[in-house]
Amino acid sequence: MNDHASLTVFERACRGLPRAHTPIWVMRQAGRYLPEYRALREEVDFLTATKTPEIAARITLQPMERFPLDAAILFSDIMTPLEAMGVPVEFAPGPVIQEPVRSAVQVARIRELVPEEGMPFVLDTIRIVRSELSADRAVIGFTGAPFTLFCYLVEGGGSKEFMWARRFLREEPEAAGALLDVLGRSMARYMVAQAEAGANAVMLFDSWVGLLGPAEYRRFVLPVLKRTVAEIRASTDRPIIYFANGGATLLEAVKELEVDVYGIDWTLPLSRAGATLGSSAVLQGNLDPAALFASEEDLRASIDAVLEEAKGLAGHVFNLGHGINRHTDPDRVALLVDHVHERTAGSFA
């Protein structure tokens, strides 16, 4: 285990330790709102970018060079592990799975992920980023959470409602459970491998879990997630972040997950999330990405409102409540990062 004294500000906030300021990073910070990303992507297609460690590392580091962000997040795609589990994924431009998984026979064909064999390029990307980034800034590894990957696998791509996925849970609860299980085991291995490659923390994105009510979450998702978290814990002491996007009504259940940090979307005020998750909870979030389009004065007021909401928490990692929009002005991100640092300097010493 790291000596606490050597931890980054980001890791200290994740553990609720004293810290110089509130750390901040931004979901999708390495992406299309950055002109340098768009320039690079004119030369390289998306899949090549995610699968070439030098390029993925370059993209991961682009926002770190431009802004004093406290953490880099791996540039990769949420669908990438599925290919290494035997499911071909195309991008057109959204992800498309030609043969959606909707039967027990198909579930049985899914291979458990061996990250070192199937995804060495991701682990190499993390190694490069960790070696190039200064020691006071963290690297975050990530994956889709089991239910969210389940949604894509069963639906065959993106969707507003993922009704095929929700239907499969109801029509074939045993096969659906088996699919969630293999995804859970695989993502645990994937997170451990990312931590071993140098990620200072790992994050599970449950982007679509807000489509479930609490009863279905408890029945289908929570048991798998508990095992996944336990398997990660058994092999690494790095902080685990779980982001239940749209999960306002699920938090009583989410609280049972022994993760270090709970990501909160922009629709749920942090103080209310904290009231449910308990006084020891560390939260990550949750400025509305749309706030970055407001006047500078309104943007500062919105940032201050999030900081005010976070005051009683054991720890807070500032972030947006969802991915940054591609039309965002990078200068607004600069304002955001500076404002969070200035406002919180010395507050949690």
Added chain:
Amino acid sequence: MNDHASLTVFERACRGLPRAHTPIWVMRQAGRYLPEYRALREEVDFLTATKTPEIAARITLQPMERFPLDAAILFSDIMTPLEAMGVPVEFAPGPVIQEPVRSAVQVARIRELVPEEGMPFVLDTIRIVRSELSADRAVIGFTGAPFTLFCYLVEGGGSKEFMWARRFLREEPEAAGALLDVLGRSMARYMVAQAEAGANAVMLFDSWVGLLGPAEYRRFVLPVLKRTVAEIRASTDRPIIYFANGGATLLEAVKELEVDVYGIDWTLPLSRAGATLGSSAVLQGNLDPAALFASEEDLRASIDAVLEEAKGLAGHVFNLGHGINRHTDPDRVALLVDHVHERTAGSFA
């Protein structure tokens, strides 16, 4: 005002009066899951169907002939009033607005709706349905709520995130407010006209309001909705239903709306919604549409769970928590309607 003795079971539940059973209707009950709807639509395109009173009435009544539902809901499209306000809408097949409204100049060009002039076909549809349906079954009129129509107008069509709409709120709060205002005044007139044409209740669908956090809801949406509700109230005593889809974190604010019934989506248990909305609140909802794909045994258990959640409420109108999926077996709807009626017969006398 109707004499209470002549009210339908549906209206009695909306007012929290004694009733023979819990009334039920199903969002999108007139639609593609019904073979008779698909057969009719082979002969007539969607727009013609919505704009021809005899056909729209026929479609509205199809589920009423097949199932002992307690209420019919007008077959119409949420976008239809926008055309009568001067904004052309195409269907390809989703709604497309060629010139999205993203400036104060464009907002100033929007015409306040005069329902009798711009949408006589909708009012005629309601008159036909009301005259053909037996007096013990209700007819529900509806519209999109101001913010939801705002989303389509600014975005130019459907979207997962409606970022243009959320951005317009932030970038041009005054113009956005003016647009919401004219939508609010127009939808109030539209609801009053539907009630005068014979609708026993009117429902405002706020399908996309879950994209806002509580602060933005209170700042941009709630004041307009309060005026809209007050304007409807001033002209009719018919029950008003407001459905804040995805609005779990907004309910403290939603409670300030003096509507008769609050629609609740499937992610928020009714008892929790009731705890926030107060002991006099009447709720509508909220079976997960995916539950209709489960085994009959599991489906009955899910229905019973909703009824159990509703037990302490002042009134309950059973519904799904979202529109019925097109792949649903109509026989499952028959099971649903019968089960709700049987389980609740004599419970609220």
